[in-house]
Amino acid sequence: MFSRLLYGAQNTLGGAVIxxxxxxxxxxxxxxxxxxxxxWFDSVSSWVVNLVMALPAMVVLLAxxxxxxxxxxxxxxxxxxxxxxxxxxxxxxxxxxxxxxxYVDAARVSGLRDWRIIGRHILIVxxxxxxxxxxxxxxxxxxxxxxxxxxxxxxxSTPTWGAALNEAFQNIQRAPVLMVWPGVALGVTSAALVxxxxxxxDILEEGAGEPPRAVALPAEAPRDADSAPRGTLLSVRDLAVxxxxxxxxEKEVVHGVSxxxxxxxxxxxxxxxxxxxxxTAFSVLGILPQGGRVSRGSITVGGTEIVGLPEKRHRGLxxxxxxxxxxxxxxxxDPSFTIGSQLVEPMRVTLGLGAAEARTKAIELLRMxxxxxxxxxxxxxxxxxxxxxxxxxxxxxxxxxxxxxxxxDEPTTALDVTVQAEVLNxxxxxxxxxxxxxxxxxxxxxxxxxxxxxxxxMEHGRIVxxxxxxxxxxxxxxxxxQRLLASVxxxxxxxxxxxxxxxxxxxx
Amino acid sequence: xxxxxxxxxxxxxxxxxxxxLRRxKTEVLHGVSxxxxxxxxxxxxxxxxxxxxxIGRAxxxxxxxxxxxxxxxxxxxxxxxxTRRRALATQVQVVFQDPYTSLNPSLTIGDTLAEPLxxxxxxxxxxRRRIRELLDAVALPSGAADRLPRxxxxxxxxxxxxxxxxxxxxxxxxxxxxxxxxxLTTQRTVLExxxxxxxxxxxxxxxxxxxxxxxxxxxxxxxxxxxGDIVESGDxxxxxxxxxxxxxRKLLLSAPVVDPAAQAERRRQFxxxxxxxxx
Numbered sequence: 130m131f132s133r134l135l136y137g138a139q140n141t142l143g144g145a146v147i148x149x150x151x152x153x154x155x156x157x158x159x160x161x162x163x164x165x166x167x168x169w170f171d172s173v174s175s176w177v178v179n180l181v182m183a184l185p186a187m188v189v190l191l192a193x194x195x196x197x198x199x200x201x202x203x204x205x206x207x208x209x210x211x212x213x214x215x216x217x218x219x220x221x222x223x224x225x226x227x228x229x230x231x232y233v234d235a236a237r238v239s240g241l242r243d244w245r246i247i248g249r250h251i252l253i254v255x256x257x258x259x260x261x262x263x264x265x266x267x268x269x270x271x272x273x274x275x276x277x278x279x280x281x282x283x284x285x286s287t288p289t290w291g292a293a294l295n296e297a298f299q300n301i302q303r304a305p306v307l308m309v310w311p312g313v314a315l316g317v318t319s320a321a322l323v324x325x326x327x328x329x330x331d332i333l334e335e336g337a338g339e340p341p342r343a344v345a346l347p348a349e350a351p352r353d354a355d356s357a358p359r360g361t362l363l364s365v366r367d368l369a370v371x372x373x374x375x376x377x378x379e380k381e382v383v384h385g386v387s388x389x390x391x392x393x394x395x396x397x398x399x400x401x402x403x404x405x406x407x408x409t410a411f412s413v414l415g416i417l418p419q420g421g422r423v424s425r426g427s428i429t430v431g432g433t434e435i436v437g438l439p440e441k442r443h444r445g446l447x448x449x450x451x452x453x454x455x456x457x458x459x460x461x462x463d464p465s466f467t468i469g470s471q472l473v474e475p476m477r478v479t480l481g482l483g484a485a486e487a488r489t490k491a492i493e494l495l496r497m498x499x500x501x502x503x504x505x506x507x508x509x510x511x512x513x514x515x516x517x518x519x520x521x522x523x524x525x526x527x528x529x530x531x532x533x534x535x536x537x538d539e540p541t542t543a544l545d546v547t548v549q550a551e552v553l554n555x556x557x558x559x560x561x562x563x564x565x566x567x568x569x570x571x572x573x574x575x576x577x578x579x580x581x582x583x584x585x586x587m588e589h590g591r592i593v594x595x596x597x598x599x600x601x602x603x604x605x606x607x608x609x610x611q612r613l614l615a616s617v618x619x620x621x622x623x624x625x626x627x628x629x630x631x632x633x634x635x636x637x
Numbered sequence: 638x639x640x641x642x643x644x645x646x647x648x649x650x651x652x653x654x655x656x657x658l659r660r661x662k663t664e665v666l667h668g669v670s671x672x673x674x675x676x677x678x679x680x681x682x683x684x685x686x687x688x689x690x691x692i693g694r695a696x697x698x699x700x701x702x703x704x705x706x707x708x709x710x711x712x713x714x715x716x717x718x719x720t721r722r723r724a725l726a727t728q729v730q731v732v733f734q735d736p737y738t739s740l741n742p743s744l745t746i747g748d749t750l751a752e753p754l755x756x757x758x759x760x761x762x763x764x765r766r767r768i769r770e771l772l773d774a775v776a777l778p779s780g781a782a783d784r785l786p787r788x789x790x791x792x793x794x795x796x797x798x799x800x801x802x803x804x805x806x807x808x809x810x811x812x813x814x815x816x817x818x819x820x821l822t823t824q825r826t827v828l829e830x831x832x833x834x835x836x837x838x839x840x841x842x843x844x845x846x847x848x849x850x851x852x853x854x855x856x857x858x859x860x861x862x863x864x865g866d867i868v869e870s871g872d873x874x875x876x877x878x879x880x881x882x883x884x885x886r887k888l889l890l891s892a893p894v895v896d897p898a899a900q901a902e903r904r905r906q907f908x909x910x911x912x913x914x915x916x
Contacts, residue, residue: 230738231739232739232740232741235739235798236752238698239726240727240756241756253744401822516685546684546847546891547887547888547891550890550891575893575895576893577895578894579904598897599898602895602897603896612822613821613822618853619850619894619896622854623854624678624854626857626858626872626873627677627857627858629674
């Protein structure tokens with residue numbers, strides 16, 4: 130039995146290899162061409178592919194056996210043609226997305242020929258998915274082939290796993306165990322192929338970077354922090370944020386940050402990317418990304434300690450006391466729901482309003498954020514409004530629960546500068562009308578000068594300087610703040626007019 | 638002052654064809670004219686959707702023109718294809734905005750830099766030598782050649798992109814938001830790098846940005862583009878500090894400055910000029 134299996138493997142796997150080779154030779158080049166050039170070739174080939182995919186594979190195989198004769202090899206070639214579309218579709222889909230990548234444009238500008246661009250830049254991207262697809266298709270091919278043999282349609286003379294299954298089936302009364310071995314061989318081979326394919330892919334794309342694992346650890350008890358002064362809305366003391374490392378252990382990214390925001394004041398938290406400013410803001414909101422936790426320190430909002438607060442109570446706080454204005458307005462709106470429903474839903478849940486009431490309030494909020502036609506915006510979908518308008522909608526949403534504290538994370542960074550000026554004006558007006566405290570995270574010192582009362586400068590997870598905006602921006606004391614301000618280009622940094630270098634005596 | 642322009646755009650119109658059966662065309666550039674002289678930086682400032690990137694892409698031959706012409710050293714280059722277009726690659730290069738997607742993540746820095754050199758038929762040994770020179774010119778260690786883009790920070794990747802653009806000694810580099818994704822201090826060092834390269838090599842830049850202060854610092858001349866039209870053009874000092882067109886004024890007054898007192902004054906002015914006009 131074992132020897133039959135081994136010998137049958139040669140034919141079974143050989144057949145699968147032929148089918149695969151045919152599929153690859155047809156599928157990949159056409160997919161590359163269709164994806165890269167598009168136009169008529171794309172339309173025609175996609176049409177053909179859809180047609181082939183619509184054909185029932187088994188029936189075509191049976192028919193071709195009747196016409197082309199009864200050998201495994203011919204059947205496998207036909208099968209190759211039938212599975213080629215799965216490669217075509219895969220390759221074409223990836224190529225269409227890669228075609229417009231900037232590095233492909235850069236290669237084109239470098240004067241590379243199209244075939245070199247396809248070979249170097251595009252093939253390298255599709256190879257991973259192709260390898261995985263190969264292992265899947267190989268499994269399918271083996272299975273289909275075994276199915277044919279089992280039905281007794283293959284060439285009866287060649288020993289294959291499917292033929293073995295067939296014979297076993299005929300003798301099922303006498304020796305039922307015979308069924309098991311070809312079945313096991315088929316199953317193990319398919320599984321092995323998939324695992325092999327995935328690991329080859331992983332080796333090729335090695336170190337693509339796994340996301341840090343989530344480790345839920347309770348925060349240590351806050352160190353005895355000096356108590357916050359009265360009248361302080363938000364008080365952060367000795368806050369540290371740590372992320373779980375891949376190999377175990379933790380990496381601290383915020384090292385003992387302390388800051389205060391009084392009611393009705395705006396604090397600007399500035400720093401460059403990686404300084405820990407967003408991590409600090411996320412800690413206050415209790416929405417640190419996976420793997421991150423507050424590892425020490427205390428955060429109080431209106432006197433309530435929120436470090437170590439159960440998630441449910443934290444959520445309640447986020448809905449009512451603390452509001453959040455995110456950086457990317459568009460990606461924070463769900464494209465499949467209207468603006469109105471996205472405003473109404475949270476109000477019904479957190480404030481317990483009825484449908485009509487919530488609707489009235491939503492329109493009122495849209496009017497409050499200076500949207501010209503609130504009724505129409507209420508009915509619009511996110512793709513129908515501009516980025517600036519989307520940010521106004523999110524601000525309206527943040528205001529719906531009458532928050533005491535607003536955390537705004539780079540709220541104008543994604544906006545055009547003229548829109549930014551308007552949104553900042555809006556924020557300033559709302560803040561002074563409602564007496565809210567605002568923590569404004571930004572990298573833009575101009576925005577700080579425009580809207581903030583106090584400012585804290587962060588570098589490498591530490592606050593290096595705090596003070597009033599006038600102090601810090603006009604007379605910075607820390608070297609990092611000085612360097613940051615020196616990098617700002619102001620009106621004196623203007624380039625003089627061009628002069629013809631050929632007529633010039635001393636180069637400017 | 639009358640040196641012949643290196644590149645000259647005359648009444649350039651670009652339209653994009655929409656999908657669907659009717660294939661409606663949307664014009665995104667409505668007759669843009671500008672020129673750049675040798676060794677000059679021409680700044681192009683505008684907001685998203687203004688068409689500033691499309692101008693760069695038209696020069697690079699990445700989008701077809703609807704009408705108008707682009708001349709390089711007096712010769713028409715719009716509509717060039719195949720070999721003649723590739724020959725132009727030695728003259729016109731590009732630095733894109735996003736240092737994370739403009740480098741192929743699977744190629745080493747050395748391979749990325751070798752690509753344009755090899756495409757121009759340079760031998761392996763010469764290419765290696767040139768790559769060392771280039772890494773040196775953009776202040777990256779020579780060991781960088783064997784490493785992959787993901788091992789570098791945004792600022793370092795942008796240096797690689799600049800090195801790639803410089804590789805074959807072009808006459809013009811299109812810088813499309815080349816420093817917008819960088820941190821303030823990194824941005825400043827990359828800008829200074831671009832200026833010193835220009836001083837040494839005499840390369841021209843088309844410097845495209847949404848940031849008026851960056852354009853002011855980098856450009857001899859500046860054009861302001863608004864919805865596919867250039868609304869104002871002239872010396873940097875005039876256009877970026879005392880503009881006359883209302884849109885250029887709005888751009889200037891909406892960009893906040895870091896001096897709190899000056900910013901309060903600027904905001905007051907912004908509101909008096911534009912607050913009533915909004916919708």
